[in-house]
Amino acid sequence: MQKIVLITGAGGNLGEAVVNEFSSLGYKVIGTAVPGHLPKGPTKAEFVEADLTNEKAASATIDKVVAKHGRLDAVIMLVGGFAMGNIENTDGTDLDKMLHLNFYTAYFTARPAFQTMAKTGGGRLVFAGARPAIQAAAGKDTLPYALSKSLLFNLSDILNESGKGKHITSSVVVPSIIDTPPNRKNMPDADFNKWVKPEKIAKTIGFICSEEGDALRQGVYKIYGDS
Template structure:
């Protein structure tokens, strides 16, 4: 899938999935704004522009970051909301602070990012938003209440925003991965069969498709990427 000439912002770019999405978009020909709360030190990579130290849960910080991105890239065609985190915690043994954290990181960042990027996307001829949901948002398991609730919010944000923008040239979709094969997940589940998990490259390839011209007719979708879990 070609993304030649496209200008794409990727949040959570310092993480395992975010960095893979950045590389896939660059390989497809895009110019990429990599955004993360952490500092970024990717070096002088052609087509890559890094925006570190950005708290995307803050509307002011998100607005400033996307104003800078629009100036640096000369516009914006797409946003991929990868920023997120996970906690396994039962309700009985857990804390309300965990629910606040996962709402803050998983949902609020996506909302603030979409809102900040929207003026730029509306000026594009092929606006795209891709959100990272989770299969757990459809059927939550033990200890996944807070995570699943926050990711269910991402799914409903996707549906509502797709309806809001469907006549304005912007598609909005979500993907619903199961367990992604990352170093952190391998450390947390060392006895698992990693071959059954979804590889970050597989998720990134799906995202590149949704950003491409070939996916122009797809909006409001929530696509499962389950591997063999």
Template sequence: MGQTKQGVTIVTGAAGALGSCVAKKLSDKGLIVCAIDVQPVPEQDGIRSCGREVDLTDFEDVRRSIAEIVDLWGPIENLVNIAGGFVWETLAEGSVETWNRMWAINLQTALHMSMASLEQVKASKGSIINIGAAGASQADVGMGPYAASKAAVEKLTQSLSRELRPVGARANAILPSILDTPANRLSMPEADMSAWIPPDEVAHLIGFLLSDSARCINGALIPITCGA
């Protein structure tokens, strides 16, 4: 794998199964990782923290957190937007509030972080990686709110990649199918888990996309589905 530079790499949603895995993987590869979440993420194993919970749906709170991170750890090079959530709800039995919630925690979190760190990423010629969803391309029953918000993440990524290209920075999105996490195993105990995606595989792909070996990859929407 090609070498990465040494600006700060922010990982959001770092208290979750995927976020914590990604933060550790990137730190192990020598990146300066700052982990943030809606709950405080303690510093451990070389992973930095801004030292408080951050409401990523609140743009002003996000801006403050970016300023704090830069003050503590230095300029931002990369941003990995993992924070998000899932709700299964049919339109007939659902509510507008569910759609608004999915929009807020899946799209607005990535949007706010990208906007607040954009100039720093541009200056460092770094990368932004968003987590979309393979299921966003064909929404099944009950998947409307989640799939719509993740489809919006894809469009944000594509537009952002064009905006970053002239300065040598990049934006890409990873579209996983079901992740093999304790929460998913608990909620779907009867499911066929053979094609579920280990978080470590997503972390490995993120590490590659942040490296110089991926410098020509920009605007990509990369499915990781085990062919399911």
């Protein structure tokens, strides 16, 4: 039986690598796209439009995928955003924006996905964390981003506890700087060889969701490369 994976943010640089990895592993890949921004041309994923900042819309998206495919074996949550800021210049509006992009999108996806998995025999939940969320030195100048990402670690731990006995596990992958065209453009003087490749992150996520990784209940996977 072909496994079903839902990948939010599947059209991004990391998302594309994760789509390719799960497709190569034989999964039926479902990707989400912001309404009005479906990918053009052929892709390895079946895309659905979803405003994941809206709880009802996110839940309806999960319902739609499950109604069509019967279950969810894995959900990879990559939707998010980035912002600079420190304690001096980060106000509530800045924080609220990051919370909606990085935490609420994940929570609104993970909650109905967890409920579905509890009914259909289990599954894997994988969140995209960030090093500034667990390293204060890196987070002090990316405060709204770091705080919003930090909640994912607590959420994942709680879901792991809630999933015991239901064959549901939750993990957070924590990349350092990802080697993408936008990052190269923004940091042209950096040593790109030290950055982690999207494909490396994708393979780690693939292993987490594989039969070989089935016994794992590790909460956090740090993927830092040489940086």
